[in-house]
Amino acid sequence: xxxxxPDAARQGPVTALLDATGMFFKSSRDAFPGAxxxxxxxxxxxxxxxxxxxGAWRLDFRCFAVADPGGTGWTLIDAGVGPAEGPxxxxxxxxxRLPDLLTEAGIDRRxxxxxxxxxxxxxxxxxxxxASGRPFFPDARYVVQSAETAALDRSDPVWSWVVEPLRAAxxxxxxxxxxxxxxxxxLLPTPGHTPGHQxxxxxxPDGRDVLVTGxxxxxxxxxxxxxxxxxxxxxxxxARASREKLLARAVERGAVLATAHLTRPFVEPSGSPxxx
Numbered sequence: 001x002x003x004x005x006p007d008a009a010r011q012g013p014v015t016a017l018l019d020a021t022g023m024f025f026k027s028s029r030d031a032f033p034g035a036x037x038x039x040x041x042x043x044x045x046x047x048x049x050x051x052x053x054x055g056a057w058r059l060d061f062r063c064f065a066v067a068d069p070g071g072t073g074w075t076l077i078d079a080g081v082g083p084a085e086g087p088x089x090x091x092x093x094x095x096x097r098l099p100d101l102l103t104e105a106g107i108d109r110r111x112x113x114x115x116x117x118x119x120x121x122x123x124x125x126x127x128x129x130x131a132s133g134r135p136f137f138p139d140a141r142y143v144v145q146s147a148e149t150a151a152l153d154r155s156d157p158v159w160s161w162v163v164e165p166l167r168a169a170x171x172x173x174x175x176x177x178x179x180x181x182x183x184x185x186x187l188l189p190t191p192g193h194t195p196g197h198q199x200x201x202x203x204x205p206d207g208r209d210v211l212v213t214g215x216x217x218x219x220x221x222x223x224x225x226x227x228x229x230x231x232x233x234x235x236x237x238x239a240r241a242s243r244e245k246l247l248a249r250a251v252e253r254g255a256v257l258a259t260a261h262l263t264r265p266f267v268e269p270s271g272s273p274x275x276x
Contacts, residue, residue, distance in 0.1 A: 009265045011256055012204040013067040014212070016265035017101045019080030019127075020061040022093030026231070028057040028219065035221045035228045042224035049263030050220060057219070059261040061123050063098060064212050065107060066185060066202055074107055075114040075185060076137070077200050077212050078260060082126015087157035092123050099127070112137045114181060117144045117162075118214030119194040120152050124260070125162045133165035142166050143181065145189060146174035148196025151234075190216045190246055192239025193230070199246055201255075209255040210266075216243050218261045223247075223269075 009016045024031060028040075028050070035043070044051050052058040064077040081092040088094055102109065115137055118124055127136050135142070142162075149172075152159055166172035179187040184203040191197050193215045200212040215230075216239065222228050226243045229236035250257055250269040257267050 011210050011258065011266045012202070012207045013069075014202055014210045014258055015065045015067070015105065016258065017063045017065060017080075017098060017105070018060055018265075019063055019096035019098045019101070020093040021263075022059070022061070023052055024057040024059055025091050026057070027055040028052075028221070029055055031057060031231050032219060032221050032228050033231065035225060039221050039225040039228060043219065043221035046223055046267070047220035047262050047264060058263065059219070060263050060265075061092065061096065062260045062265055063127075064200075064258055064265075065102075065105070065112075066200075068182075069184070073111050073113045075116060075181065076112050076140070077116045078118055078124045078214070079115060079127040079136070081123050082128075083131070085131050086122070086126040087161045088122035088126050092126070094126070096126060109137050110139050112140050115140045115142045116181070116187065116198070116200055117142060117148075118199065118212070118260075119197040120144065120148050120156075120158045120162065121194070121215070122158060124214070125158050128162045129165045133168070135166055135169050135171050140171065141173045142171055143173045143175060143179075143187065145187075145196030145198050146176050147189075147191070148194060148198075149174055151195040188246070190214070190242040192216070192235045192237070192242045193218075193233050195234060197239075197242070202258075209253050210258050211246060211250050211253075211255045212258040213246065214260060216246055217257065217259060220262055220267075223257075223262075223267065 066075040081096040233239040
């Protein structure tokens, strides 16, 4: 039996791995200027851990490992904030703890055959490669929407840290639209936060499905009020539509949400707690 890693929680085949925790560089109200008093009250009730001093936003930076049926390997969803010298260093709480958490969970890097990047922001790609340009997961294909790489500015540090070395290694796999990775794991385009943002549906035949949201849902205020825009969404109207569609799909399927930045890894679409 695998040991349960510290700072981890599990929902069926999906294990949450807490790479880092820290304060955002903007207050919560600056990050979500359209939210009203009732929205903030609801958000504080849904995720009290996110409420920092003087309106600060405390958030987690989380990755998810999905076990193959029969224990034959793993899919990793997102690659965290990365090492101290990674592209997230200017604002993320680096270094992250993902390598140690994987070891403690009994997951060898070479057993990860697929890394899904929900999008190409620094706090989701930090452990994709190392400072020498080597893929951190040597036997994995890294899967991203082609719309995401097409929209990424070549001067963005993620381009040189992630896209260039993974392409050079032949390990970057670009897909278009809905894409089934394997039976039970499907990539769902959810654009708006970035042009090629994607979420992940993990089906669980003996339990509840899990929808990994990426940054479609970055704060509980967007769970309480899905129409509230985040200041760093590339296209707020598209992000809103994607968020509302995914939340409706979760309700329809009875799925649990797996969140990257809320201080609870698994939540109900309604915001009520979900047992790990």
